[in-house]
Amino acid sequence: MTVDQVEFDGPIAASMSEFSPEYMTYVESHLEEDLEEVPERILTLLRSMESLKQGFVIDQLQHSLQTATRAERGGADIDMVVASLCHDIGKTLSNANHPAIAAEMIRPWVSPDAYWVVKVHQDFQGLHYYARMGLDPMMRRKHEAHPAYELAARFADEWDQTAFDPDYDTLPLEHFEPMVREVFSRKPRRGNS
Numbered sequence: 001m002t003v004d005q006v007e008f009d010g011p012i013a014a015s016m017s018e019f020s021p022e023y024m025t026y027v028e029s030h031l032e033e034d035l036e037e038v039p040e041r042i043l044t045l046l047r048s049m050e051s052l053k054q055g056f057v058i059d060q061l062q063h064s065l066q067t068a069t070r071a072e073r074g075g076a077d078i079d080m081v082v083a084s085l086c087h088d089i090g091k092t093l094s095n096a097n098h099p100a101i102a103a104e105m106i107r108p109w110v111s112p113d114a115y116w117v118v119k120v121h122q123d124f125q126g127l128h129y130y131a132r133m134g135l136d137p138m139m140r141r142k143h144e145a146h147p148a149y150e151l152a153a154r155f156a157d158e159w160d161q162t163a164f165d166p167d168y169d170t171l172p173l174e175h176f177e178p179m180v181r182e183v184f185s186r187k188p189r190r191g192n193s
């Protein structure tokens with residue numbers, strides 16, 4: 001938006017430290033007006049993962065779709081299906097800290113458990129390959145006291161680590177679109193959970 005398009009009836013300073021209380025109130029009332037575009041932004045990000053191969057037989061969009069398909073067929077709720085679909089979106093920026101990126105991106109719209117599963121999913125995935133890298137495969141043990149521990153284990157063991165099969169009957173993105181639109185159209189949750 002350019003200055004010309006702002007409908008604020010008063011002086012607009014060029015730096016935040018000089019914004020008037022009236023202008024701050026005006027800005028705050030507009031901060032969330034384009035949230036309706038979030039579902040489309042998430043879908044665009046997911047589609048872009050088609051170009052992420054990372055040496056695997058299937059690309060990262062297919063891996064995400066297959067993880068979500070397995071979650072849905074395993075009886076996961078809508079938050080967990082959408083979280084499964086989005087669990088690796090952080091890889092569009094950085095592989096090293098992708099769980100934290102993805103978890104924070106979906107945090108305001110999904111359940112605290114679904115957020116947490118995405119956040120720690122690498123620690124649980126380690127069971128399946130950390131030993132080959134000289135790392136502790138039971139990194140998940142540090143999360144034992146968390147109420148969603150079993151859900152995170154199920155996500156990693158049954159839905160994520162198995163989702164590299166080119167012959168699996170994976171559902172297309174179109175199947176998950178209504179769920180993505182429903183979850184990311186919710187009023188964003190604030191707070192630390």
Ligand SMILES: [Fe+2]
Pocket residue numbers: 063067087088160
């Ligand atoms: Fe994954």
